[in-house]
Amino acid sequence: MTKSQERSLWKGLLAGAIAGLVATAAKTAAERFGPQHRERADSASAEMHWGVGIAAGAAYGAVAEFFPAATAKEGAAFGLTLMSVTQRGVLPALGMAPAAEDETLGEETAEAATHIVYGVVAEKVRGIVRPLL
Template identity: 50%
Template sequence: MKKHTKNLPAPNRDILKGALAGLIGGLVATAARTVAERVYPPHPELARQESKATKLMPWVLGAAAGAAYGALAELYPQVTDRHGANFGMTMMAVTHEGVLPALGLAERHAQQEGREQRSEMVTHVVYGVVCETVRVVARRAL
């Protein structure tokens, strides 16, 4: 008679190391996304007037999301499919369809102009791919 046991993570999986690698990836990815927004800005004709808190928010959110992604990747490696692009698109959906409009900090995606939608999509994919690339390198180093 076989005993049924819970599927436990493999011994080489370490959620804390994954979270740290994801945090590092999230910070580097936020820097890459910032550069990508300068190359392909959502509103090229408008200079954004941002407060210090508004400038800090993408860094905090990017680092926290990267850490959560890194921890999740330890348990469910399939979240890293498409080399992080899915993660970037998920971040766009969560932030631009949920969190930011709820806080009154952005319009819903459907209310944005075409260029703004494309810019958000491209820069979030850059975020996801860079986060995954750096996460893999950092995780191997840890």
């Protein structure tokens, strides 16, 4: 293993944070094509969306650094896992998103699709950025 290929928590975090930023932008753009979210549409919610996207990307980059299996399905598995944690767990518990059983099939499908976009974009960007660090 060469010096540039050595595992590094900090490089994984940085590559993942950059990937999370780009992936959040891609997810936000993709959301315009599906049913509108019924989440609270205030600035705190928008800021949280970006903060969670970047933080999740950083965590993903760190995990991928030491457990490459986390990148399964070109990042799609990560996107769907993130959806399960946020949209099916934390956000409904905080009253910031409807419970899964209250969503229409279209809303649920759009949510899954945009999280897959997030995960795939995050993995592609992480894969480009990480070797440059």
